Amino acid sequence: MKSYDLIVIGAGTSGAYLAQRMARRGHRVLVLEQASKETVGTKYDIFHIEQREFSRLEIPRPxxxxxxxxxxxxxxxxxxxxxxxxxxxxxxxxxxxMHAYTLLLDELAQHAGAEIRYGARFTDFLFDDGGKICGVKATENGEDTAYSARIVADCSGMAAAGRTKLPADYGVETAKLTDEDMFYVVLRYVTLNDPKDYLDGSTFWAYYKSWIAPCADPHGAIIGIGACHSFDYAEQVFAEMEQTVPLPDYTLDHIERGRTPYTRSPYSMVGDNFLVSGDAGNLTKSVNGEGVTSSMVQLQIATEVLDRALKLGDTSRRALWDINRKYNRTQGAEFAMLRALLVGVVNAANFDEFQYAFESGIISDELLNAMNGAPLPAARVFDAVKGFAGGIAKKRIRTSTVKAALAALKNAVAISDHYKHFPETPEGFEQWCAKADALYQKIGKIR
Ligand SMILES: Cc1cc2nc3c(=O)[nH]c(=O)nc-3n(C[C@H](O)[C@H](O)[C@H](O)COP(=O)(O)OP(=O)(O)OC[C@H]3O[C@@H](n4cnc5c(N)ncnc54)[C@H](O)[C@@H]3O)c2cc1C
Structure with a gap:
C-alpha cells in the first residue's frame, strides 16, 4: 500500500492550498479528488477575493x-x-x-510536489488496532484502492465526506449540515440594457441580503441574493426587494444557484491524525457565507502545526490541538462575535429602522470603512450615537429593537471573550463546549 504523510480529501481551493503548503515543506502529500480535472471547481462561475488577501495568504493574484x-x-x-x-x-x-482558479491552485500544489488523483473518491477511513486513523479507502475508475497516511485532512466541501464518517467519539463533531445550517445563494447573470447603468462597483442591500456586482462582461452584472431556509425563500425575498430597490433595466442571461455553510465551525477541528477544513468545517464568514479565504486563515495555522507534528512524530489530537486554540482565539472569536451581532440586529430591525439608520448617519462611510480596519473619526461615533438617540426620541427606532440590539451586543462580547479563552489543551474542553452551547442558545439563528 502506498504511504503518505498527508492525504487531503478534495482538490477545491482549501485542499489545494493545504496540499501546496505541506508539499513545499517537504512532506509526501496525496490529494484525492472525486471530480475530473475538467469539472473540478465548476459548482459556480464567479467568486471574489479582496485584493489585500492575496499577499496575506500567499496566493496567486491573477x-x-x-x-x-x-x-x-x-x-x-x-x-x-x-x-x-x-x-x-x-x-x-x-x-x-472558480474553475480556472481552482486549477491554478491545484497546479501550484503539484508543482510543490503534491500528487493529485482526479476521479478518486474517498469512501472511508482505515483505522489501526488502537482505533486511530491510519489511511483511507477510495474508489478510482470503479476499482477500490487504499492508501496509508499519517494524517488525513477533510477538505471535501459541504458534504464533509470524512468528518461525517468519523466515529461519534473521535473528538470532532460528526453531524451533517441541516437545511437550516446553510445559506441559499441565487445569482442572476444579466445584461444591463442602458449604458448609463454600467457598474463602477458593487452595491449591497443588507436588509435584503442582496447585491448587484460586476461580472466578466463589462455591460453585465450579477444580481445576487443569499437567504436562509431555502431557495424558494431566497426568491421570495428577491421579489420583495424588487418592490423597493430601483434595480437597473436588465435582460436575464442565466441563473446559478448554490449553497454555502452558514453555521459555526466545529469547536474542535482536529482528532488523532485528522484535520477538517474549508466548507467541510463550516469555516465560512459569518457575515456573508464566503469561505475561500477564511478557510485559508485556518490552513495557515494548520500548516505550521501539522509540519511540526509530522517532524516530531506525534500527530495525536493533543499534538494538533494548537490548531483549535490558535484559530478559535482569533478568527473563530471574530466570526462568533459577528454572528451574534448580525443575528440580533437583523432579526430585530424592520424596514423603517434600516432606512432610518442610513438616513440619520448611524451608518456612515467611515463606520463601514472602520469595519475594514480604517480609523473611525470621533465625530462619526458622535453622529451615530446622536442618530440613535434621535431615532428613539422620534419613535423611528422601537424600544424592542433597542433592547434586542443591546442583548446582541452583550451576547457578542460574551461569545467573543469565551472563544478568546479557548482551552490551551484538551483538558477543560467539555466545560468550554457546554458554556459555548449555552451562549449560542441565547444568540439563536438568523431568520
Ligand atoms: C453561489 C456562491 C457564491 C460564492 N461566492 C464566494 C465568494 O465570492 N468568495 C468566497 O470566498 N466564497 C464564496 N462562496 C463560498 C465558497 O465557494 C466556498 O466557501 C469554497 O469554495 C469552499 O472551498 P472548499 O475547498 O472547502 O470546498 P469545495 O470547493 O466544495 O471543494 C471540495 C472538493 O472536494 C471534492 N470531494 C467531495 N467529496 C469527495 C470525496 N468523497 N472524495 C474525493 N473528493 C471529494 C469535491 O468534488 C470538491 O472538488 C460562494 C458560494 C456559493 C454557493
Missing part, C-alpha cells in the same frame, strides 16, 4: 488576460432598502473564475 481573472473593482456601496442614502467604501476586489 491579472487581466489570465484564465482565472474575470474583473476587478474598488467601490463597494452599502445601501438602504430604498437606495436613497448609499454609503461607499473603497476596498479593491478581484472577481475570479
Amino acid at each position: 491579472k487581466g488576460g489570465d484564465a482565472a481573472w474575470a474583473f476587478e473593482f474598488e467601490k463597494n456601496y452599502n445601501a438602504d432598502p430604498l437606495t436613497k442614502f448609499p454609503k461607499c467604501q473603497m476596498n479593491p476586489m478581484v472577481g475570479l473564475h
Whole structure:
C-alpha cells in the first residue's frame, strides 16, 4: 500500500492550498479528488477575493488576460432598502473564475510536489488496532484502492465526506449540515440594457441580503441574493426587494444557484491524525457565507502545526490541538462575535429602522470603512450615537429593537471573550463546549 504523510480529501481551493503548503515543506502529500480535472471547481462561475488577501495568504493574484481573472473593482456601496442614502467604501476586489482558479491552485500544489488523483473518491477511513486513523479507502475508475497516511485532512466541501464518517467519539463533531445550517445563494447573470447603468462597483442591500456586482462582461452584472431556509425563500425575498430597490433595466442571461455553510465551525477541528477544513468545517464568514479565504486563515495555522507534528512524530489530537486554540482565539472569536451581532440586529430591525439608520448617519462611510480596519473619526461615533438617540426620541427606532440590539451586543462580547479563552489543551474542553452551547442558545439563528 502506498504511504503518505498527508492525504487531503478534495482538490477545491482549501485542499489545494493545504496540499501546496505541506508539499513545499517537504512532506509526501496525496490529494484525492472525486471530480475530473475538467469539472473540478465548476459548482459556480464567479467568486471574489479582496485584493489585500492575496499577499496575506500567499496566493496567486491573477491579472487581466489570465484564465482565472474575470474583473476587478474598488467601490463597494452599502445601501438602504430604498437606495436613497448609499454609503461607499473603497476596498479593491478581484472577481475570479472558480474553475480556472481552482486549477491554478491545484497546479501550484503539484508543482510543490503534491500528487493529485482526479476521479478518486474517498469512501472511508482505515483505522489501526488502537482505533486511530491510519489511511483511507477510495474508489478510482470503479476499482477500490487504499492508501496509508499519517494524517488525513477533510477538505471535501459541504458534504464533509470524512468528518461525517468519523466515529461519534473521535473528538470532532460528526453531524451533517441541516437545511437550516446553510445559506441559499441565487445569482442572476444579466445584461444591463442602458449604458448609463454600467457598474463602477458593487452595491449591497443588507436588509435584503442582496447585491448587484460586476461580472466578466463589462455591460453585465450579477444580481445576487443569499437567504436562509431555502431557495424558494431566497426568491421570495428577491421579489420583495424588487418592490423597493430601483434595480437597473436588465435582460436575464442565466441563473446559478448554490449553497454555502452558514453555521459555526466545529469547536474542535482536529482528532488523532485528522484535520477538517474549508466548507467541510463550516469555516465560512459569518457575515456573508464566503469561505475561500477564511478557510485559508485556518490552513495557515494548520500548516505550521501539522509540519511540526509530522517532524516530531506525534500527530495525536493533543499534538494538533494548537490548531483549535490558535484559530478559535482569533478568527473563530471574530466570526462568533459577528454572528451574534448580525443575528440580533437583523432579526430585530424592520424596514423603517434600516432606512432610518442610513438616513440619520448611524451608518456612515467611515463606520463601514472602520469595519475594514480604517480609523473611525470621533465625530462619526458622535453622529451615530446622536442618530440613535434621535431615532428613539422620534419613535423611528422601537424600544424592542433597542433592547434586542443591546442583548446582541452583550451576547457578542460574551461569545467573543469565551472563544478568546479557548482551552490551551484538551483538558477543560467539555466545560468550554457546554458554556459555548449555552451562549449560542441565547444568540439563536438568523431568520
Ligand atoms: C453561489 C456562491 C457564491 C460564492 N461566492 C464566494 C465568494 O465570492 N468568495 C468566497 O470566498 N466564497 C464564496 N462562496 C463560498 C465558497 O465557494 C466556498 O466557501 C469554497 O469554495 C469552499 O472551498 P472548499 O475547498 O472547502 O470546498 P469545495 O470547493 O466544495 O471543494 C471540495 C472538493 O472536494 C471534492 N470531494 C467531495 N467529496 C469527495 C470525496 N468523497 N472524495 C474525493 N473528493 C471529494 C469535491 O468534488 C470538491 O472538488 C460562494 C458560494 C456559493 C454557493
